[in-house]
Amino acid sequence: MEIYLDNGATTKPSKPVIRRITEVLSENWGNPSSLHQKGIQAETALEEAREQVAGGLKISAETVRFSPNGTSAIHGALFGAVRAMRRRGDKILSTAVEHAAAHNPLQELAKEGYKVEMLSPSLHGQDFASEFAGKVDEKTILVNVMMVNNETGQIFPVEEIATAVKRANAQTLFHCDAVQGFMKIPFSLKRSNIDLLSVSGHKIHGPKGIGGLYVKKGARIVPTMFGGGQEGAIFPGTENVAFACGLGEAVVQQGPKAEEFLKKMTDLNRYLRQNIQAINDTFILSPTAQASPYILSLGIKGIRSEILLHFLEARRIYVSSGSACSRGKKSRVLAAYGIPDKLADSAIRVSMSGDTMREELDRFCEVLEEAGKSIRRS
Numbered sequence: 001m002e003i004y005l006d007n008g009a010t011t012k013p014s015k016p017v018i019r020r021i022t023e024v025l026s027e028n029w030g031n032p033s034s035l036h037q038k039g040i041q042a043e044t045a046l047e048e049a050r051e052q053v054a055g056g057l058k059i060s061a062e063t064v065r066f067s068p069n070g071t072s073a074i075h076g077a078l079f080g081a082v083r084a085m086r087r088r089g090d091k092i093l094s095t096a097v098e099h100a101a102a103h104n105p106l107q108e109l110a111k112e113g114y115k116v117e118m119l120s121p122s123l124h125g126q127d128f129a130s131e132f133a134g135k136v137d138e139k140t141i142l143v144n145v146m147m148v149n150n151e152t153g154q155i156f157p158v159e160e161i162a163t164a165v166k167r168a169n170a171q172t173l174f175h176c177d178a179v180q181g182f183m184k185i186p187f188s189l190k191r192s193n194i195d196l197l198s199v200s201g202h203k204i205h206g207p208k209g210i211g212g213l214y215v216k217k218g219a220r221i222v223p224t225m226f227g228g229g230q231e232g233a234i235f236p237g238t239e240n241v242a243f244a245c246g247l248g249e250a251v252v253q254q255g256p257k258a259e260e261f262l263k264k265m266t267d268l269n270r271y272l273r274q275n276i277q278a279i280n281d282t283f284i285l286s287p288t289a290q291a292s293p294y295i296l297s298l299g300i301k302g303i304r305s306e307i308l309l310h311f312l313e314a315r316r317i318y319v320s321s322g323s324a325c326s327r328g329k330k331s332r333v334l335a336a337y338g339i340p341d342k343l344a345d346s347a348i349r350v351s352m353s354g355d356t357m358r359e360e361l362d363r364f365c366e367v368l369e370e371a372g373k374s375i376r377r378s
């Protein structure tokens with residue numbers, strides 16, 4: 001039996017998603033910008049997908065832009081916001097635990113001379129809204145906070161933070177990387193103060209290589225890539241119609257199940273924690289409150305994460321060490337959380353999906369226990 005517990009890295013595309021992509025590739029292969037029938041058909045499919053994604057976010061379709069992936073959605077938002085606001089100030093606030101997709105663009109902006117301040121959060125909660133708001137001044141042009149941390153599962157109260165930020169400076173733009181929260185953690189975008197929000201297809205059983213950016217009406221960002229005027233000129237170039245439709249289908253599939261899955265994940269997460277705690281020398285880094293039940297960061301003290309990962313892999317259990325994107329490098333994120341190196345070096349990430357079964361977690365724990373004993377012996 002193969003046990004896939006790396007859904008934070010990517011999820012398996014669902015059958016309806018694959019079916020929809022295949023259908024669009026074979027029947028709706030026109031260029032959505034073409035003026036003839038073939039183009040109109042493709043445009044119709046693309047606009048239907050936009051409606052579906054907007055439906056999942058409960059906002060209007062014209063505020064959704066398709067992007068080549070989650071990373072480019074975030075890039076377009078951050079650079080687009082800062083460039084649009086350049087004359088108003090030079091201060092940017094963020095958490096210090098963002099995914100590389102947001103962290104690295106912010107580092108680039110710092111090199112360009114922007115004053116980027118990153119707050120190191122505590123895993124055990126704090127008043128994020130007042131902390132961010134307290135740092136906002138008249139020069140603050142952008143605040144960037146992720147919805148769910150991809151390594152620990154910590155949830156940031158982004159709606160609350162955005163409101164506090166706007167109270168401090170109504171002009172400041174607020175971007176949220178919702179890649180690990182979309183379709184998993186409930187949030188309300190419509191009446192929120194979030195100006196920009198990024199999502200990605202492959203974390204919700206859609207295809208890789210497609211993302212979306214919500215741009216609130218009235219929030220101005222400028223293009224940072226230049227070409228045709230597609231996707232509000234923010235993501236120019238011919239749209240990936242098939243994958244946009246795949247993302248739309250994923251939203252249609254996941255939306256109605258989101259609540260049921262959240263409950264299932266909460267139960268499974270609790271079950272997994274109890275079983276892990278019963279194994280010698282294990283530790284859990286993920287917080288118990290304000291955390292996505294989809295993600296659990298854990299380990300066995302004294303056993304390096306890569307060794308454990310390969311032990312599990314040899315038994316066809318797939319997890320990741322820290323974040324899949326850090327690929328064996330020391331986790332910058334866990335360090336920013338103040339986790340001692342010794343524990344961070346041993347941390348693996350288990351990430352579930354609606355398909356995860358209790359028996360799979362039983363097997364995982366069985367192998368984890370075996371790993372603790374046999375790796376130590378050797």
Ligand code: PLP
Nearest residue numbers: 069070071099101150179180200
């Ligand atoms: N943001 C977070 C929190 C993520 O976990 C990821 C992917 O792991 C991304 C952004 C990047 O998304 P994509 O892989 O679609 O570029």
